[in-house]
Each structure stands twice: as structure tokens, then as C-alpha cells.
Amino acid sequence: MAESLEEFKRFRERMNERILSSGNLQIQRFFNLDTRAYEPGALSSKVKELLGLVGSLVLRCDDCVTYHLLRCVDEKVSDEEFFEAFNVALVVGGSITIPHLRRAVKRLEEARGFRERKRNRKRAAARSSSPRH
Amino acid sequence: MAESLEEFKRFRERMNERILSSGNLQIQRFFNLDTRAYEPGALSSKVKELLGLVGSLVLRCDDCVTYHLLRCVDEKVSDEEFFEAFNVALVVGGSITIPHLRRAVKRLEEARGFRERKRNRKRAAARSSSPRH
Amino acid sequence: MAESLEEFKRFRERMNERILSSGNLQIQRFFNLDTRAYEPGALSSKVKELLGLVGSLVLRCDDCVTYHLLRCVDEKVSDEEFFEAFNVALVVGGSITIPHLRRAVKRLEEARGFRERKRNRKRAAARSSSPRH
Amino acid sequence: MAESLEEFKRFRERMNERILSSGNLQIQRFFNLDTRAYEPGALSSKVKELLGLVGSLVLRCDDCVTYHLLRCVDEKVSDEEFFEAFNVALVVGGSITIPHLRRAVKRLEEARGFRERKRNRKRAAARSSSPRH
């Protein structure tokens, strides 16, 4: 996994932009449906993102796994919950999913660190900009 | 879909029995892991069965869909929740999942009727065995 | 293949109706996008239906194959063209597609006979309802 | 599994014939390559048929599983060997392969019975045609 989480995001955003500016209206609508499928309804966003994560793992798409994993982190999925979802994917999809599981765990570590650093930067910024006393 | 829900269950149980009595210990252990993956832990059984349902839909396995659908009915998944999970599977897996979705909806109707009849029979039995006055 | 082409269509229509009347707006929109993807644009409907057919064959979904095959028959795809498209699917997807190819060829024969009979009935109706002299 | 082993074979043979008589030379060549891939070479036919069986199980194609299973029976694969190969497929492909495994075990029972009856008929024929003393 040569590519960092930052590079993944940049490439993803840049190419999504190109696709959406291609003038194909139906692809735009598909992207819109894709976004809306994970909005809260009868099921919460957290559950829906977990559904997306397991769906992506059993279909073995690393980029989709990374995306839903980051969203799950946003939705406060705990490590224990992640590993139970990983286990469902592993049992359903078999050992062929293991390399994707390894990369998912790597991404999870990166994501935890990433959010951590973001939070720290915000705190530091808040401290430095807040009145000292 | 020539096969009824009853026939599906009978075939499933009979063949599972044969597989488990084959003497291959590792297959037995796999079946055990399969059962345990959906037991409640950090995530509830309901969420785990929904994960199994969406995993089965995107991998397009009708029998697995039927199995998790029945378990979801046991876990009190509402119709609205079902269709939101179906929508996640549809968006992730594409139109190729639609025939499986059609069969899932058919099975859901059968399952709702099936539980209904079971409940009615129980009530009738309860009534007939209860003291008349 | 116990199911006739007529049964396939009836089941498909009935269940699509149930799905569309479930109240899930996003599934309705997906179904709409699915229909529109094959409308003529820069590529003709004929080419798009062939794309759908090959996509369905390599993903090995019999019902999707049947659907696109019927649409291809509507778009006047010749037998020679069908078999060249089947060959692309066979080479891309491998021998695992052969059982689906067998069923596709069966469906093609049914579809050719089906359209033939429909045409004959129309002609017969036209004859019987037309003034005799 | 409504379809008997005999029906499976008849449909398979009839449709293969139609495909091969379609005039598409490349499909004929593919079918030829498919047959030759399992001929003995550095690896025996038995091992190659087991490779075909596990490949078919993890790709979840019932007809391909049935075909290779029958060929494995011809190659004297024992029940213990079958279940070890099934276990590899189950671990690699996950619980999603279980419905196919159930049908494979059913087909194996049918195939064992089928060969048995064939052998018995031959023996009976041999006895009836052989001099009595």
C-alpha cells in the first residue's frame, strides 16, 4: 500500500470532479443516489455505512472499503464493532477477503491517527487563538 | 421460484446434516464459526443479520439471502428497514442484483405470511387448550 | 430451465410492481436510471443492449441475460451478431459462463419462436378482421 | 433441485450441440480448449478435475460443479478427498459457497447411486447373457 490516505482522497476527489463534469447526466444521478443511500432513515447512517463496508469487503474493492471505513470512523464505530463487522465479511466472503482485511486494518490505523492529528491541530489552533486568561 | 419456503428449509436442513456427518472436522468448525458470527456482541444480532443480508445480496446468492432475510424477520426488521438495506445493496451491487431483489421481496412476503400463520396456529392451539370458562 | 418465458415475464413484472410500490423513492430512481441507460444517445440502443447482454453474461445472471436478449431481439440483433457477442463474453468470462450461454441460446430460440407466434397471431387477427373482399 | 442428473445431462448435451452448430468457429475452439485443459499432462486428470471442481465452487456455478464432480467420480476421487477439496473451497470462498456445497453433496449422492445402478445393470446384463453353468 504505497498510497497514503491523503493521496487516496486527492485522487478520488479530482477524478470524481472530472466524471461529474463530463456532461453525462445519468452518471451524475447515480453518484447522487450513491450519496443518499447512506443518509439516515429507518436505519441510522452508522448501520448503513457498516452495510456499505461489509458489502465492499465481500466484493473486495479496497477503495470502497477505505471510503466506508472513514465514514464509519466519522459515525463513531468502535474497534470492537469494526472487527465484528470484519468477521462477518470474512465468514461470508472467505479467506479471499483476507488481503483486503489486512489493508482495511492498515487504513483503520491510518484513519485513527489521521483524525487524531486533525483533532490535535484544531485544539492547538483553538488554544493559540483563545485568550490566554 | 418453484421452491416453497418449506422445501427450502427441508433441503437446507437435510443437506447440512449430511455435510456435518461426513466426518470432515474442519467443515464442522466452519459451520460453527458461521453460526457464531451473527451472535450479539458489540454489534446486535439485528445489525449483523442485516450485514449478512446485504453481503449475500451483493454476492447474489439467493439461498443466503433467504436465510438472512428469515433471521432478520426474527430480529424484527421492519419493511422500511428492509427496503433501505435493499437499496444499499442495489446501489453497491448494481442492476445485476435486481433479480435477486425480486426474489428477496417474494421471500419476504412468504416469510411474513409464514410467521403470521405460525402465530395464528399457536393462538388457535392456545385457545382450544385453554379452559373454556 | 423449468420456467417459461411467459412465467419469467409475469414474475418479473409482478415483483417490480411490488418493489416500486414499497415507498422507497431511491429504489424507484435506480429503476428509472436502469431503464434510461439503454436509451439511444451517442451509442444506439442496439449497441447498449449488447453491452448489457455481455455485462450480464460475464457477471452470470440468467434473468438479466434473458431480459437483454429479448431487448436485443427487439433491436433486430441477428443470430450471427448474437454469437459474436456470446464469444466475447465467453473469452472474457471463461468456461464458467458456458452454462449461462446454454440457457441464453435456449432463451434465444424461445424468443425467436415467441415473436414469430406473436406476429402470426397478429397476421391471423388482421386477416380474420379484414374485409373478405 | 428439481432437475435430475439425467435431465441436466440431456439439456447440457442438446444445447452444446446447438452452440457448436451455430457456425461460430471461435466458440468451437473455446469448447475444444475447455475439454483439453483436463487431459493428463504434468498433472493427472484427477488433479485437474479437482482444480476445476474447486474453481467452480468458489465461482459458485452449480452446473460447472456438477460436471467436474461427475468427472471426479470417474477419476475415482474418494469421499474423503471430495470433502477435503470442498473444505478448501469453503475456506477460500466463504459461507456464500455453502448452498452450492449442499447441492454438490446432493449431486455426489446421486452420482454415486447413478454409477452404482449403471454397474448393476451391466452386471445383470452380463449374468443374463452368460451361460448358466
Next chain:
Amino acid sequence: MAESLEEFKRFRERMNERILSSGNLQIQRFFNLDTRAYEPGALSSKVKELLGLVGSLVLRCDDCVTYHLLRCVDEKVSDEEFFEAFNVALVVGGSITIPHLRRAVKRLEEARGFRERKRNRKRAAARSSSPRH
């Protein structure tokens, strides 16, 4: 996508050569069938390459997508036609194909630039080698 189009081609050619020189005659024949499947017949090469492209997208194989995409560029597939084919693949295969779509669009841009540069070099070469007056 660390790998450039040039690196992709070099690796592809070098490894194909090794495979073809391995002495396995049947693999050679398969490679030959693979090439011939896209030659013009009842369907044009352009349509067949589009079939290969959509087949590769729904099966989610980046290298196969790149290969057919380059061939489609050779066959003068326009951007509008590409995006309509992408849309069929997206609808059939679902959001799981989106990362592959992103990489396909990236490759398309590279390929357009690549052909452009090649043409420019040829023109420059033609100019420099042509008599000045």
C-alpha cells in the same frame, strides 16, 4: 495509480512474451482466441471493443479496462460514447465499479494525451524529413 501507461504496456508485453514462451500450447491458443474475439465480423471491432470494455468494468479488472480503452481510442470511440458505455457499466455493476471508473477516466486522459504526443512526434518527424520546398 503510480504506474504510467508506458510502464503498463512494457510489463504487459514482457510478461505475455514469457507466458507464450513457456511451452504450454493451450495457453498460446487461448491468447490467440482472445485476440481474434475482437476482429471485425458481423459486429464491428469498435462494438466488440466496447463489449470488452464494459465486460472488464463490471468484472472490475483495471488492466483489462486499460487495454480495451486504448483499443477503443484506436477505434475512434468519442468521449460521449465512452461515458455512455461507462454509464451502462455503472448501472449494471453498481457503485463498486466507481473506483475502476475513476481509473478508467484517468487512463482515457492519458491515452488521449499519449496519442496526441505520438501524432505530434510523427508530424514533427514528417516535417523534418520532408523536403523544405
Next chain:
Amino acid sequence: MAESLEEFKRFRERMNERILSSGNLQIQRFFNLDTRAYEPGALSSKVKELLGLVGSLVLRCDDCVTYHLLRCVDEKVSDEEFFEAFNVALVVGGSITIPHLRRAVKRLEEARGFRERKRNRKRAAARSSSPRH
């Protein structure tokens, strides 16, 4: 293929360790079943690793292919045997497996060189540590 065989192994080992130390007992058990599926029984380890290799090729998982390929090298699978197994995978799985086949052949070359160097180092070590006369 930017990643060397050494990097592959290091990443694999490090992440497996993290997964196994996550505290999820069921994932540990799955990993254990995965290891045991290839132990000799009625079928030899060599045959089982070939089954794992072909299963991984048709499911198109490069890391799984690399892993089983290395194990096959340990089990003394010859080049001719490898290419016959590759041919079965190619025929079953189609041209979509070709990019994975290319990478498998690359890995095989690396693995042959890798074992060669390891053996040479051992011999050199043996020579230098052995008594001179």
C-alpha cells in the same frame, strides 16, 4: 508491480499480527482453519496448494495467488505443472484472469530466484563454517 516479494511478506506478517491481536476470537479461529485446510490428509499438501492457487486465480486475488504460489514452490511444483494449473484457471476464469496470470508468472520468477539465493547463502554459510579438510 512495485512491491517486492520481501515487502509483500513483511506487510502480510505485520498486518496478520495486528488482526490476530485485535481480541476477536472468531477471526483467530478462521485464520486457524485457513492454515489447516492445506495440511496433508486424503489429498497431499501439494494438491491442496494447487487447489488454493487455482481458486485464487479465478477469484482474481493477487496476494492470495502469491501466497499459494510460494507454498507450491515449497511443495516442489514444477514449471510445467504450474503452467497446466494456470491453463485450467485461464480456461475456467477467462481472459479477465490474464493480468493476474502475468503477475503470477512474475512472482514465480521472483520466487525461484528467491529460493535460489536462500539456498546459495546456506551453502556458502555451510562451506565457510565447515572444516577445511
